[in-house]
Amino acid sequence: MDVLLRRLDVEGWRSHSGVGRLLGLLQGWQEKSWLGRWLPSLAVLLVGLVLVLAPLMPSGMIGMLLAAGSGFWLLWTLAGEREGRWSGVHLLVLLYWGIALLATVLSPVPRAAMVGLGKLTLYLLFFALAERVMRNERWRSRLLTVYLLTALMVSVEGVRQWIFGAEPLATWTDPESALANVTRVYSFLGNPNLLAGYLLPSVPLSAAAIAVWQGWLPKLLAVVMLGMNAASLILTFSRGGWLGLVAATIAGVVLLGIWFWPRLPLQWRRWGVPTMGGLAIALCMGTIVSVPPLRERAASIFVARGDSSNNFRINVWMAVQQMIWARPWLGIGPGNVAFNQIYPLYQVNVRFTALGAYSIFLEILVEVGFIGFGVFLWLLAVLGDRARRCFEELRATGSPQGFWLMGTIAAMIGMLTHGLVDTIWFRPEVATLWWLMVAIVASFTPFQSKTANGTFSNRDPEP
Secondary structure, three states, X not given: OOOOOOOXXXXXXXXXXXXXXXXXXXXXXXXXXXXXXXXXXXXXXXXXHHHXXXXXXXXXXXXXXXHHHHHHHXXXXXXXXXXXXXXXXXXXXXXXXXXXXXXXXXXXXXXXXXXXXXXXXXXXXXXXXXXHHOOOHHHHHHHHHXXXXXXXXXXXXXXXXXXXXXXXXXXXXXXXXXXXXOOOOOOOOOOHHHHHHHHOOHHHHHHXXXXXXXXXXXXXXXXXXXXXXXXXXXXXXXXXXXXXXXXXXXXXXXXXHHHHHHHOOHHHHHHHHHHHHHHHHHHHHXXXXXXHHHHHHHHHHHOHHHOHHHHHHHHHXXXXXXXXXXXXXXXXXXXXXXXXXXXXXXXXXXXXXXXXOOOHHHHHHHXXXXXXXXXXXXXXXXXXXXXXXXXXXXXXXXXXXHHHHHHHHHHHHHHHHHHOOOOOOOOXXXXXXXXXXXXXXXXXXXXXXXXXXXXXXXXXXXX
């Protein structure tokens, strides 16, 4: 049984399904129409606009861009070639959406869940559009460059706030702690935890850019990006962001060690990877220990209910567990609107409400139950297997695209680690980045992957 969906025969389904035969229905129109010929380029432009405007514009405008991108994906799919590439990742994303739809229909608050389903649909269609675009290596690199340049701008504003000061827009720190007067930067995003979630993928991807970009000036720019993004993330004082940064760093060092393993002398194979990993961890720990505000903030992770933020999260997690067991199989329906209507029935502290479960995994369990959570874990397993096979082949050929893949894997591990203790995927600034990372992994195709009709190609014609 192919649990990891390595030999998924989508082409056989498309040739026998009425819905499948619709794909490529408008192919003749695309060949003759001026707009049809520009569909790929317009799709690239829309993905780039989402990446540039997500940290700068209101959520409503980002939603409009995502809706436009969804329309372009549908038109492009209907006008595209019949032998387009579909994979197990696409199947599981579609299955997850179907479970979310069923959870919405059976939700105790179906109207509120419908709002969340609409947002989830836009994010998943953004994944489909980004994956289609980034099958081309050149556009993959260019779109990642767009994100990194935007993240650099966001980081510069964060560092500027640290140097010149910035008034908090909300109470993010325990007023009774020693850090009550410490500036937590938030840049253009208005929330330090959200800023940490946004910048987290930029750190490993900046490190990957050092290897991918050619020439001293681009490499120097990548080094500046790496330093600014990491500094701004640390200055958010987001403990979940710090945990994610440590996890991403460890994952990146391990992947680099595996990448260079065959080329290393025997002595370096034995001690090189542990040494580099130890130095990376020591650098992170040394930075935190040497700066008193960072040390105080890091220490608060281990005081449990002794910190007001920890106490609040623990209360939320206790209430969320009751919500999960009340509707264990399909949950209450997707979205924070549904959560906000159900949570007051279970909350422990009646003085403070919660915007979410403060844990991605608990949030998925609440929204779509154990069935949806199982599909999400299945998706992660398929993505991991796909990334591993592509990584091995890219390493064998020495392709620089392997560094983008390593950066993406490290970014996803960091985002999942941050997600253990925070819920920031409701916001389009971070949700679009998560699905962009999924799209990057899905856009790589193992050369040995085959369908009933032949072999997949790892390169699509350039838009």
